[in-house]
Every structure is written in structure tokens, then in C-alpha cells.
Amino acid sequence: VRAVAGSGVAELVAGLEGRQTAALARAISLVENGREGYQALLAALHPKIGRAHRLGVTGPPGAGKSTLTEGVIRAYRRRGLSVGVVAVDPTSPFSGGALLGDRIRMEAVSLDAEVFIRSMATRGAAGGLATTSREVCDVLDAYGFDRLIIETVGVGQAELAITASADTAVLVLVPESGDGVQVLKAGIMEVADLFVVNKADRPGAERLQQEVEVMLGLRRGNAFRHVAAHHGRTDGWTGGATPPADHPSPRPTVPEAWEPPVLLTVATEGRGIEDVVDAVERHHAAAQASGELERRRRAGLERLTRDVVERTLRQLVWDSDAADARLVAGLDRVVRGTSSPYQLAQDIVAGLTKGSDHDGA
């Protein structure tokens, strides 16, 4: 089995190097379903990743993220850039329909061979979706797409975790999203590099734009230290639009500091999309120049490593017959109350780990 899996992986890697779409689809399925060899494939692809610019698009349901994403794809294509898209729905039931519908609408662009779109939905794999969606992006990156877009439905913790792997995070709002104060409370403002007020032909768009700008100004002023700590930005990333005169940038053609712009779009009519793409490209250049991009990617690889460690531990413990036997044997006592879940868990963990002295209970 090992040899077969190994040669399967080598074959897939060769297929990806030859830019075969069939190999790409098979590689993504392998990773998405965690089938045998998926980690070997990802390990083999790892040296090839890092070329694609990764864009995260997040925002509340109904903000028009998919329409905006479609517009961004078209804009990239006009610039001769290939685009891979991963659309993720970590919430289930009630918002689930939207992603599917949007995917169908996006089929116009998906006929283009230089565009690849993949939808992912939660299938009980809660907690693992951020890791898996990042790994699917790694496959698309290694395949050679110039730009990757990770689109999420909603703005919960799961979406934030998914967006965290992007180089540039775009938060899409609509006039109905409520006042700026609520947005600031959200905690999501700190992770956005770019704000889009979509459906800007509706009343309240400019007011929301101004409110977000005021919030960003307050953040730069009073709350800067907190935000800098949150981002691990302790040097060079001062949040000013132009480098201060007393700290001249070593590369003056690329602004080293970044002030998140708040842009207005009407995605259904294509209005404002080019400005969004320009701003994304500017952010990427600025992040590269300041070292922020390198810091983010390093943090992302650390997070991925930690996630893989935890995933491996889960698999090790639950794939072991010994753990299952202990669980089955001990559960009756837990149900009767003569043991507790904590004592039983301790027994199971002790069976896996090296002479550790656990006394969780």
C-alpha cells in the first residue's frame, strides 16, 4: 500500500508540474478528503508554494462577496493573471444555499482554463476547515496560479481562522451592515487590510464609509499599540499612508506603511472593482517591502504546523485499537458514575504518550 501511495503521489506531483487539470482536481480531492498520501503530497509540494498572492474575502451573508469575487477574477484575467478560487462555507444550514447559488452564477468565468473554482462546505469536519482550505490553496499555489482567492460565507470565528492564511484580507460590508461602531466591536476590523462597502448605490453607503474611516483613524491614534500587538507588528508598520519624513523608507517607490482604504463598489455593475484590485496589489507590494508579508507567511506556516500536530495526535489516538478498547471498557463505569470522563480520558492518553505523569483529573 505504501509503495502504491508513494508512486501515486509522485505521479500527481508530475501531473501538477505538467499543469494537467485532471491531476489538479485529483490532488485537491485527495487533500480535501484526507485520503492516504495527502500529507506526503503536501510535503512534496511545500517547496513550490509561496509564489501566488493569496487574497481573503470575508463579510456578512448578503454582502455580495461572490459577485465581487467574480468581478475581481475578471479584472485579474484582463491583466493576464491566472486565478484559483476556494469558496468555503463553515456555517451550515441557513446560509448554505447562497454559496451554491453563487457558484452556479460564477460558472461563466469558470469556463476559462486559467480560472479554477472549488467550493468546500463543512461536513462535520468542524475545526479542520481552516487547515484543509489552506492546504487546498497550497495545492493551487504549487500548480502555478498567480492569484488565489479564499472566499468565506459569514464572519464568525471559523471564517476569521480561514482568512488568517491570506496575504491580503478584504472585508466586504453593505450599507445594511449597521453602523461603524458595531463593525469595530466585531474584532474583524483588525484583520482587514482593505474595506469594501458594496451595494454602494444604496442609501447609507458613504456614511458607513466615513464611519469606518473614523474608526480606522481612532485605531491608528489611540488604539495603535493594542492593534500592533494583535498583529505582531512591532516594527515599520506604522499605519500611516506615507512614510514619516523623519523615517525615510529605504525603497521610496514602494510605500512601506499601509493605511487600509475603504472603497465603494457596486459589484453587480462592475463599478469600483478595478480600484479594489489596484488596492490589493498595492497592499501586497507594501507588505512585501515592509517585511509584513514574510512575517504573516511565517506565522501561517507555524499555525499550519501546530494544526498538523493536533490532527496527527487525534488520528493516532482514535486509530489505535487500544484507545477504542479502553473507551468501550470504561464508558459503563462513567455512565454509572463510578468513574468520570476525566479519569477515563487520562487512561486513554496514558496509553499513547511517553511515561508522562498526567493528572488532569
Add this chain to the structure above:
Amino acid sequence: VRAVAGSGVAELVAGLEGRQTAALARAISLVENGREGYQALLAALHPKIGRAHRLGVTGPPGAGKSTLTEGVIRAYRRRGLSVGVVAVDPTSPFSGGALLGDRIRMEAVSLDAEVFIRSMATRGAAGGLATTSREVCDVLDAYGFDRLIIETVGVGQAELAITASADTAVLVLVPESGDGVQVLKAGIMEVADLFVVNKADRPGAERLQQEVEVMLGLRRGNAFRHVAAHHGRTDGWTGGATPPADHPSPRPTVPEAWEPPVLLTVATEGRGIEDVVDAVERHHAAAQASGELERRRRAGLERLTRDVVERTLRQLVWDSDAADARLVAGLDRVVRGTSSPYQLAQDIVAGLTKGSDHDGA
């Protein structure tokens, strides 16, 4: 440290036995924050749990769950029953405000000493919220509350995981929730024991009620086998309101089968609340008689044990200096591409586990 933590736990257990509110608040904080001794406390309380009837209330944002919950609390109090409430918000930002506002509105009932309300929000502890909210319920159960209510905001995977620990699951809908077909798709219908169409004074309430009833009928008829497998209901739980004549129940005063009712309420006016509480009590009696309650609780304890195992493994690996040292030392190679997150993760796991032959990469 051990002795201090141990005596602290013994003191807390004694305080809970004496029904001291201060001890209850301290015990919950200990568990919620995972501070030293929390697992020892939960292990000590384990034999005392199981008396409280646990009610899960879930549904889309804006369905009026908190208002309904408040009405249910009042109804229980009129029946002389004490009530513990855990309100959980696993989504963050955009829906976050509602829970807080609802909590303030609920303060009228919270002045009652026989009512205890605790709000929990995600604080980066994604994935762990279902476990922690269940453990907080265990503390409330051991303290002696007659009824526990676990209210969640939203209907995503995280909410389903939280609701899974309830004895009786109530799904709250509103006429705006969309047609019954969408609800059925949701997958959440399978876990609900009771449906409430709230805001039933609005147009479309009775239509939604009928649609849900039709879906439930279809489920009982065509899709019963699938649903039975999903629930692990393989005996006695036939889904008929009255026991079939050819299978007389051994205890005819308690119906052994359960057909989820679809009830109409206007929670803001208290209309329909007593019917909801009656139905919840009927479900509990039926689940007890059929053995379903015992099965659910056993499954819940197994899930809790599994979650505690995974939590313990995470703590063991990341609390170890060796794992941190390996991560720091290896990350540079991962960033340069001369190693991969998968090889590094394998090294870290190998440092923790007993001579296992991991080859994830």
C-alpha cells in the same frame, strides 16, 4: 500547588453541596477559564450529575430565542422548578450584539435566586466551546437545578455541537426563516425534538408550520430508515404519536414513541409558551420511557470523554518545552522550504508518543 488546588476543589464541592451561589459562580469561572483544578472539580462532581433535564434552544438569529427562553424560565418557575441557563454565542462579530442585549432583557428573571443565567462567548477557544458549555451545565446540574437551558445564537455546526448535549432539542423558526424545504435541507431538522414557529402573529406562520409537518411526515414515511440510523434509534422509537395497536407499550400511560410537534408561539406576548413547556416535559417522559434518554446521555458522555482526550493531548504537546523547542528550531527550515510543516509536525509528535511509527508525511 497540588495540595492547594486539591483543597480548593474540596472547598468548592462543599460550597456547591451547600448551595452557595458564590461557590457556584467560582466553580463556573474555574471551568470556563480552564484554570488549575477544573478537571478535578468536574471529576468530583460527575457522580452528582444526571438529575437536571437539559433543554437545548437553537435557531437562526432573530428568531426570538432569548424571549422564548425567558418565557420558558417563567413557566418553569410557576411550576416551582429552578432553572439554570447557559447562553452561548459561537459566532462572533455581527451577531454578537444580540446575546448581550437579550441578556440584559433577561435580568428581570435573573433577580430570582432559583434562576441562574450565564453567557459564554467565543474567545478564540473555537472547537472547545461545545465541551466547555457542556461542562458548565454539568456544574449547574450538580448544584441541583431542576431544568437547564442551553441557548445558542445561530444554527451552524458549532451550535449543533452545543445542542447535542441536550436531552430535548428545540428548534425555533420564524415565518421569515424561509420555506420548509430549506429547513429540511439544513440537516438540523434531524436533531430537533420540538419545533417552534415564533412570531406566529406574522404572515406565513401557519404555512411554515404545515410545511414542517409535511417534511416530518415524509421523514417518518420514506426517510425513516435514514433518520433512525442517524439517531442511533434502532428500537422502540418509531415516530408515531400513539403506540401502534399491535405493539402495545408496556407502560401505556407514557407514550413510548415521539412525534416532534410543531408549535406556534408569540414569545413577546407569552402566547404558546405553556404548550412548549408541556411538550418539552412530554418529550422527556417519552425519552425516559423508551430508553432514548439513556442512549443520548451515554453518547454525550462518550463524546465528552473523546473531547477531553483531545484537549489533554493538545495541552500535553504545547505545554512541553521540547515541542516548543522543536517548533522554533524547525520553522526556519519550513520557511526556507528545506523542510515541510508535515515533517516538522512528525518530529514534534514523535517526541510525545510512545515509539509509534508515524509517517504522516
